Amino acid sequence: MDHSPAITRALAEVGPRLQRLRTQRGVTLAALAESTGISKSTLSRLESGQRRPSLELLLPIAQAHQVPLDEMIGAPEVGDPRIRLTPQSVNGNIVLPLTRQPGPLQTFKMVLPATRSTPEPCTHEGYEWLYVLSGRLRLTLPGHDLVLKAGEAAEFDTRLPHWFGSTGDGPVEILSLFGRQGERVHVRARTRPLDKPDH
Numbered sequence: 001m002d003h004s005p006a007i008t009r010a011l012a013e014v015g016p017r018l019q020r021l022r023t024q025r026g027v028t029l030a031a032l033a034e035s036t037g038i039s040k041s042t043l044s045r046l047e048s049g050q051r052r053p054s055l056e057l058l059l060p061i062a063q064a065h066q067v068p069l070d071e072m073i074g075a076p077e078v079g080d081p082r083i084r085l086t087p088q089s090v091n092g093n094i095v096l097p098l099t100r101q102p103g104p105l106q107t108f109k110m111v112l113p114a115t116r117s118t119p120e121p122c123t124h125e126g127y128e129w130l131y132v133l134s135g136r137l138r139l140t141l142p143g144h145d146l147v148l149k150a151g152e153a154a155e156f157d158t159r160l161p162h163w164f165g166s167t168g169d170g171p172v173e174i175l176s177l178f179g180r181q182g183e184r185v186h187v188r189a190r191t192r193p194l195d196k197p198d199h
Contacts, residue, residue, distance in 0.1 A: 011053060017072060019047040021065055036060035092116060098175075108176045112137075116165035126158040127179045135172030139164045 022032060033040045038057060045051035062069045088095045094111040112135075119140045130137065130153060137148045140163045141156055147167055148154060156162055158178075166172045 012049065014053045014058075014072070015047045015049040018061065021067065021072065022047070025065065027065075032061070032064060035064045105177060105179050108178070109133075110174050110176055112165050112172045112174070114166045114168055114170050117168035119163040119165070121161035121163045123161050124158050127155070128158050128162075129153065129155040129177040130164065131175040133173040133175060135170055136167045137164055137172045137174060138167045 022029075029040045029043050032038075033043055036043075038060060042051060042057070043061075046053060046057060051057075058069060058072060062072050065072070088097070092113060093116065096109040098107040098109055099105070117138070119138075121140060130139070130148070132148045132150050132152050134150050137152075139146045139148060139154055139156075142160055146154065164174075
């Protein structure tokens with residue numbers, strides 16, 4: 001059966017995606033074989049691309065990993081393109097993921113409360129780009145203590161000690177683009193002269 005290039009590409013990516021999913025969960029081939037009833041050799045050939053994926057194979061694996069089938073095969077969403085925003089509370093902040101598919105860059109809308117005003121610098125792998133929608137954002141980096149107003153943006157390497165939150169005047173609403181492995185956003189933000197936070 002001839003497939004479109006998009007379908008052929010999607011099928012070719014199923015094996016590596018299945019292997020990544022399994023290894024991220026720390027599951028061995030033997031354990032997955034036991035929970036799905038699929039032989040180790042079949043699972044191995046499926047992950048290496050030597051075995052063609054089928055519903056009979058993918059459904060038990062999806063059930064074992066407790067993930068939707070479309071996430072395993074990377075099927076593009078069709079129909080309504082709107083993202084269903086599901087707010088989450090993370091350390092007292094309201095976080096709305098704006099990216100549906102896993103990937104190197106993830107986008108979030110965040111509302112930081114006025115009470116998040118005491119710097120607690122942290123470091124981790126990645127690169128972040130912030131855009132202030134409303135309120136006043138305080139951002140601290142080595143040698144910098146900045147206040148960004150609505151319409152201003154900043155980007156920084158998250159391996160540097162950093163912190164951002166409210167100036168204490170009120171909540172601040174921001175967009176955050178985050179690259180876990182240090183991917184930079186193509187938009188280049190220009191920095192303004194340093195502003196000191198109000199005391």
